[in-house]
Amino acid sequence: MLRSELSPNPVHHRTTDSRAGTDDDVDPWQDLPARPRATVQLLSPDGTRRSDPEYEPWVQDVGTDQISALYQDMVVVRRLDIEATALQRQGQLGLWPPLLGQEASQVGSARALRADDFVFSSYRENAVAYCRGVGLTDLVRVWKGTSASGWDPYAVGMATPSIIIGAQTLHATGYAMGCVKDGVDSVAVAYFGDGATSQGDVNEAMVFAASFRAPVVFFCQNNQWAISEPVSLQAVRPIADRAPGFGIPSIRVDGNDVLAVLAATRVALDRARRGDGATFIEAVTYRMGPHTTSDDPTRYVDKAEHESWAGRDPILRVERLLELGGHLTPELTRAVTATADAAAREMRDGCHGLEPPEPLSVFDHVYTSPTSWLERQRRQYEAYLAMYQDAPGGGEG
Amino acid sequence: MAVQTLAAAIGTGLRRALQDDPRVVLLGEDIGRLGGVFRVTDGLQRDFGADRVMDTPLAEAGIMGTAVGLAYRGYRPVVEIQFDGFIYPAFDQIVAQVAKLHYRTGGAVRMPITVRVPYGGGIGAVEHHSESPEAYFTHTAGLRVVTCSSPQDAHTMIRQAVACDDPVLFFEPKRRYWVKGDVDEVIDETTMAMDRARVVVEGDDVTVVTYGPLVATARDAALAASDDGISLEVIDLRSLAPVDYETVEASVRRTGRLVVTHEAQQHGGVGAEVAASITERCFHHLEAAPARVTGFDVPYPPAALEDHFLPDLDRLLDAVDRVMGRQNSLSGWRG
Numbered sequence: 001m002l003r004s005e006l007s008p009n010p011v012h013h014r015t016t017d018s019r020a021g022t023d024d025d026v027d028p029w030q031d032l033p034a035r036p037r038a039t040v041q042l043l044s045p046d047g048t049r050r051s052d053p054e055y056e057p058w059v060q061d062v063g064t065d066q067i068s069a070l071y072q073d074m075v076v077v078r079r080l081d082i083e084a085t086a087l088q089r090q091g092q093l094g095l096w097p098p099l100l101g102q103e104a105s106q107v108g109s110a111r112a113l114r115a116d117d118f119v120f121s122s123y124r125e126n127a128v129a130y131c132r133g134v135g136l137t138d139l140v141r142v143w144k145g146t147s148a149s150g151w152d153p154y155a156v157g158m159a160t161p162s163i164i165i166g167a168q169t170l171h172a173t174g175y176a177m178g179c180v181k182d183g184v185d186s187v188a189v190a191y192f193g194d195g196a197t198s199q200g201d202v203n204e205a206m207v208f209a210a211s212f213r214a215p216v217v218f219f220c221q222n223n224q225w226a227i228s229e230p231v232s233l234q235a236v237r238p239i240a241d242r243a244p245g246f247g248i249p250s251i252r253v254d255g256n257d258v259l260a261v262l263a264a265t266r267v268a269l270d271r272a273r274r275g276d277g278a279t280f281i282e283a284v285t286y287r288m289g290p291h292t293t294s295d296d297p298t299r300y301v302d303k304a305e306h307e308s309w310a311g312r313d314p315i316l317r318v319e320r321l322l323e324l325g326g327h328l329t330p331e332l333t334r335a336v337t338a339t340a341d342a343a344a345r346e347m348r349d350g351c352h353g354l355e356p357p358e359p360l361s362v363f364d365h366v367y368t369s370p371t372s373w374l375e376r377q378r379r380q381y382e383a384y385l386a387m388y389q390d391a392p393g394g395g396e397g
Numbered sequence: 398m399a400v401q402t403l404a405a406a407i408g409t410g411l412r413r414a415l416q417d418d419p420r421v422v423l424l425g426e427d428i429g430r431l432g433g434v435f436r437v438t439d440g441l442q443r444d445f446g447a448d449r450v451m452d453t454p455l456a457e458a459g460i461m462g463t464a465v466g467l468a469y470r471g472y473r474p475v476v477e478i479q480f481d482g483f484i485y486p487a488f489d490q491i492v493a494q495v496a497k498l499h500y501r502t503g504g505a506v507r508m509p510i511t512v513r514v515p516y517g518g519g520i521g522a523v524e525h526h527s528e529s530p531e532a533y534f535t536h537t538a539g540l541r542v543v544t545c546s547s548p549q550d551a552h553t554m555i556r557q558a559v560a561c562d563d564p565v566l567f568f569e570p571k572r573r574y575w576v577k578g579d580v581d582e583v584i585d586e587t588t589m590a591m592d593r594a595r596v597v598v599e600g601d602d603v604t605v606v607t608y609g610p611l612v613a614t615a616r617d618a619a620l621a622a623s624d625d626g627i628s629l630e631v632i633d634l635r636s637l638a639p640v641d642y643e644t645v646e647a648s649v650r651r652t653g654r655l656v657v658t659h660e661a662q663q664h665g666g667v668g669a670e671v672a673a674s675i676t677e678r679c680f681h682h683l684e685a686a687p688a689r690v691t692g693f694d695v696p697y698p699p700a701a702l703e704d705h706f707l708p709d710l711d712r713l714l715d716a717v718d719r720v721m722g723r724q725n726s727l728s729g730w731r732g
C-alpha cells in the first residue's frame with residue numbers, strides 16, 4: 001500500500017513523449033495521493049509513541065540503543081550550535097547560522113544515509129555535516145573567514161554548502177543522474193529551506209529529477225521562515241503539495257520528530273535505490289533562533305507562535321520517550337553531556353587555532369594549472385609586499 | 398538639510414520617490430517588515446502599504462521578470478537585490494529583457510526599472526556577499542549603471558534613477574552605508590545629472606578615477622600625496638554606463654597621468670575601459686601609461702584575505718608613484 005501510494009506509474013514514463021491518446025486513458029496519476037496524507041508523526045511532543053502502520057515498520061529496528069544515539073547526536077549538535085553562536089559573539093566568527101530547533105530534521109535524515117550517498121546542502125545543515133563526519137574545526141572555518149570551504153566534499157560525502165539559495169538541488173539531481181549512469185545505488189540528498197522552494201532552480205531540479213527518474217531525495221526543512229518572510233509568502237498550500245505536480249511523490253513529516261524523519265528518509269532512500277526515482281520530503285519544523293547572528297527576529301517573529309513551537313522541542317520529546325521507558329539513566333545523561341562538552345571544547349579550541357592564510361594564497365586554485373596572466377599578478381603583488389617589508393619601519397603592507 | 402547616513406539617504410530618496418509618483422512600487426526580499434537587511438527601506442512598508450512596498454517570494458528571476466511585467470503595465474518598479482552575489486538568477490531577465498525591450502520594440506515599450514544592489518567588500522562577510530559585478534552590466538547595451546559615494550549623491554541619484562525612463566542598475570557601496578553627511582532633499586535645475594562625473598578633489602599632477610566605495614580611499618590618497626608634494630585630482634565617476642568621458646578627458650589633458658581604481662577584478666573591468674578610452678582620446682597628452690589598481694583576477698577571497706584583494710591607500714599611492722616615475726614596487730620590474 002505504501003509502495004503503491006508513493007510510486008509513480010511507470011507506464012507514464014514510457015508515454016511521456018506521446019501525449020496523444022492519453023486523454024481517454026485512466027488517469028496515470030491515480031495512484032498518487034492528490035495531496036499528501038496527514039503529517040507523519042511517530043513520537044508526540046509528550047514522548048509517547050504514535051502508531052502508524054505505514055511508517056512504523058521503517059523504524060522497527062530502532063531500539064533503545066539507537067534512540068539513545070540519536071538523542072546524543074541531537075544534544076551534541078545543539079551544544080555545538082550554541083558554542084558557535086557564542087564564538088560569533090566573542091568575535092571569533094564573522095557569522096553563524098543557528099540550527100536551533102531543527103536538530104531532529106537534520107539528525108534523523110542524515111543518520112538514514114549510507115557513506116556512499118552524497119549530500120548537497122545549504123549553510124544551515126551543520127548537524128548533517130556533523131553526522132557525515134565533518135571535523136569539528138572544519139564546521140567553523142568558513143564562518144571564521146580563514147578559508148573558502150570547510151572540508152573536502154569527497155572525504156565525507158557532502159558537497160561544500162551552497163549559500164546561493166536553491167542551487168544545490170540541481171547539483172544533487174545531476175549527481176543522482178550520474179549514479180544511475182554508473183549503475184550504483186547511491187543516492188543524492190538535497191537539503192534546502194522553505195524559502196528556497198520559490199527559486200527556479202528548485203523547480204527545475206524537480207523537473208529534471210522526474211524526467212530522468214533520478215535517485216535524489218529533496219529534503220526541505222520548512223522552518224517557517226526565510227529570514228523575515230513567513231512561509232505563506234512562498235507557498236499558499238503545504239509545500240509538500242507541489243512535488244506531485246512534477247511527478248514526484250511527497251511526504252510531509254513532523255520535522256521535530258526524529259523517528260518520523262528517520263522513517264520518511266528511509267522510505268525515500270529505498271525508493272531511490274530500487275529505481276523509483278525522486279521523493280520530496282517536507283520536514284515541518286521551526287527556526288527557534290535568528291536567521292543568522294546578524295539578524296534581529298524581534299522585528300518580525302510572532303512571540304506566541306515561537307512559544308508554541310518551544311513546546312514541541314525535538315530533544316525534549318526523545319528525552320521523555322527515554323524517561324517513560326526508564327532509559328534516561330544518570331549514566332546516559334552524564335555520558336551525553338560529557339560528549340557534548342568535549343565536542344564543544346574541541347570546536348572552540350580548533351576555532352581559536354585557525355590562522356589567516358598566507359597572503360599570496362589569494363592567487364591559489366583559480367585554475368587547475370597556473371596561467372602566466374595570473375602568475376604575473378601574483379609576482380607583482382609579491383614585489384609590492386616585499387617593498388613594505390623592506391621599508392624602514394614598514395609593516396605588512 | 399539634515400545629517401543622514403548613506404543608507405538612510407537612499408531610504409529618504411525612496412520615500413520621496415514613492416510620494417512623488419503613485420506608479421512607483423518597491424519589490425524585494427525582506428524589504429517590508431524587516432526594512433531590508435541593511436534597513437534601507439525601514440518604515441516604508443508601514444507608511445506606504447504592502448501593495449507598494451512588497452516582500453516577494455525568494456526568487457530573483459521572479460522578481461525581475463515580474464518587474465518587467467509591471468513596467469509593461471506602466472509601473473515604475475524599484476527592485477532590491479539583497480546582496481551583489483545574488484543578482485545572477487536575475488541576470489537573464491536583466492540582460493535579455495530589461496536592457497533590450499525599448500530597442501526591440503522600436504521605442505514603444507519603456508522599462509523604467511531601478512535595480513538596487515548593495516555591492517563591494519571590506520565587511521568581513523562570507524562568500525557571495527562582497528562582490529563587484531558592475532562590469533557585467535556596463536557591458537550590456539541599454540542599461541544605465543550608476544553608483545554613489547556620499548549620502549547626498551545617494552539620495553539625489555536614487556531619485557533620479559527612479560525617475561529615469563531607462564533601466565538603471567544602482568550600485569550601493571555597502572561598506573559606506575554608515576558614512577554620515579549633510580543631505581539636501583531639494584532637486585532642481587542646479588542638481589548634477591545622474592550621468593555626470595564629479596571632480597571631488599582638484600589637483601594638477603595625477604587624475605585618479607574611481608567610484609563607489611573607493612572614492613573615500615582616493616580622497617585619503619590625495620591628502621597623503623599632498624604631504625609628498627604630489628597633487629591628485631580625484632574624479633568620482635558616478636555613472637559607469639554611460640561614462641562622462643568629457644570630464645575625465647579634460648582632467649587628464651591637464652595632468653597627463655591617469656590612475657583608475659576599483660574593487661572589481663581587473664580583466665574586462667570599468668578601469669580597462671576608462672584606460673583604453675582615455676588613451677585613445679589623450680594619447681599625446683599622456684606622460685605615463687595609465688595604471689589600474691583593482692581587485693586581482695581571482696574570485697573574491699575569504700574574509701581573512703580580503704585585505705590582500707581590495708585596493709587600499711598604499712596600493713593607490715604606489716600606482717601614483719609609478720605614473721609619476723618615482724620609486725615604486727615595480728621599479729626595475731622585469732616581469
Ligand SMILES: Cc1ncc(C[n+]2csc(CCOP(=O)(O)OP(=O)(O)O)c2C)c(N)n1
Nearest residue numbers: 124163164165193194195196225226227483
Ligand atoms: C540567490 C539568493 N538570494 C538571496 C539570498 C539571501 N538569503 C540568504 S538565506 C535567505 C533565506 C532562506 O530561507 P530558507 O530557504 O527558508 O532557508 P533557511 O534560512 O530558513 O534555512 C535569503 C533570502 C541568497 N543567499 N541567495
Ligand SMILES: [Mg+2]
Nearest residue numbers: 193194225226
Ligand atoms: Mg526557512
